[in-house]
Amino acid sequence: MLPYISRRLLFMIPTLIGMTLMVYTLIALAPGGFSASASAAAGGGSPAGGDPRIAEAKFRDRFLLDEPVLVQYGRWLARVFPIKFGERAQIDATGERIYPPAALPETMMVGSWGGDDPGRAVRVACDMTRSAFVAAAEGPERQAQYRALSREAKAGREAFVGALTQLRIALAEYATATKQGALVDRRGELQAPQLDHLVVDESASTWAAVRMAADTATATYARAAGARAALEASFESRPFTQAGIGILPGILSVGAPDLGWSRTKNRPVGSLIMEALPVTLLINVVAFPLIYLVSIPTGMLAAARRGSLFDVISGGVFIALWSIPVVWAGVLAVGFLASNQYLGLFPVAGLHSAESSSMAFLPGWGPSGFSRGWLLDLGWHLVLPVVCLVYAGFAVLSRQTRAAMLDNLNADYVRTAKAKGVPRHDIILRHVFRNSLLPLITMFVSIFPAMLAGSVIVEKIFSVPGMGSLMLEAISLHDAEIMLANTVMIGCVSLMALLLADILYALADPRVSYA
DSSP states (O other), X not given: OHHHHHHHHHHHHHHHHHHHHHHHHHHHHSTTXXXXXXXXXXXXXXXXXXXXXXXXXXXXXXXXXXXXXXXHXXXXXXXXXXXXXXXXXXXXXXXXXXXXXXXXXXXXXXXXXXXXXXXXXHHHHHHHHHHHOOOOOTTHHHHHHHHHXXXXXXXXXHHHHHHHHHHHHHHHHHHHHTTOGGGOOTTSOOOGGGGGGOOOOTTSTTHHHHHHXXXXXXXXXXXXXXXXXXXXXXXXXXOSEEOSEEXXXXXXXXOOOOOOEETTTTEEHHHHHHHHHHHHHHHHHHHHHHHHHHHHHHHHHHHHTTTSHHHHHHHHHHHHHHTSOHHHHHHHIIIIIIOTTTTOOSOSSXXXXXXXXXXXXXXXXXXXXXXXXXXXXHHHHHHHHHHHHHHHHHHHHHHHHHHHHHHHHTXXXXXXXXXXXXXXXXXXXXXXXXXXXXXXXXXXXXXXXXXXXXXXXXXXXXXXOXXXXXXHHHHHTXXXXXXXXXXXXXXXXXXXXXXXXXXXXXXXXXXOOOO
16 A cells, blocks of 8 residues: 555656646636736736836836746746755745845847956956845844845846846837848847847947947946845845755755745735635535535435435435525525525624624623624524535435445345345445445545635625635636645645545455555
């Protein structure tokens, strides 16, 4: 069994990579792609004024949207994977992971601009900046120093990206004016790979604008590179707590997956999930045992009394319940059972009353009369969401139990046991039911992914802040980080549930072996 489990665990890695790659690609290829998520985080559009191409270039650089999809996926996978390569990240007080500053985009040089190695002077200046950097004292001072340098580096990078884009636009205008418009891309810019094919005529009237833009780009590049060098030196002084456990310093470490930062909520995705997941688990921990406690005994009794009145009535009632859409049932429950215009027996939304924070934990009597307490108040709010979750599952599990039991009741070993005089209840409980467990195990292990994913419909109707509501909101806001984190979580749990099913098969049926 252990070698089989080891193989399955190893095969889970490429399966999970393929699953996340497919979802990542679908998000990237959807209308808007990752730009829609970034646009929502930026307020829905680019700043007004100026050349829109410059604003768009700053926007793409801010969210690293210029790289190919596979490169972006590789960077995301490196964050999620527990084995980390390179310098260890750091964690601030909000839970955000802080990584070494990204490299600047390459500047553009034409002909004799800046000599043979135009970047050498900038590199020397950056090395001097790093060597002259003096970290502030430990604690808040060093963190404040890093924050200030981070803002300065961000402003410098943005200025350089704008100047570089202006240079590309000026080169495109020059190329168009000199009958070299084929070198211009669809954005109206001339990119660095096309410089080798550009014929330079410094006597052209449009060349002065190119030269001016190039001087501006060179100057802003030097300032941005210096600010980045200072920020990198500040990062190396470790102003925040390092994440994970270092194995080879600066090369290899192990740490918890970084699920990213929600751009729309401006919070770590992990903290959002840790708030929503317990709510979904609470509802499902109450709902799914109810399904099994009702469905399995009912299915067993219906199989043992096949064709009886109980079999017919239970089957008809469960099928009728299964035929009722959850949306309709939830709306009727809110409209009739929760609305004060009718019965008003249950709360309309949420998991707690407004005054629940001042309640005692358990119900009891006080000076003002009976108080239901925090626990009973929670149960009162859970009634309608749980009912909407469980009623449709009665038919599926009960019918599956009945069908599996009937298959075994007609087997030869049952007739042999009856001929030997084995009591009927022993035949059903000790033999037939045990041999009917395999399909029930298959359905049981599928519960765990559903528990973590949450019920979008039920949570939306009753305003329950669980995983379903979080995922629905992420889809509507195009928050790719939350969607990808949910995919990783559900994928891991699904694969582990399949492995659990194989183990339970072997425990339930001695004929199953994984040797």
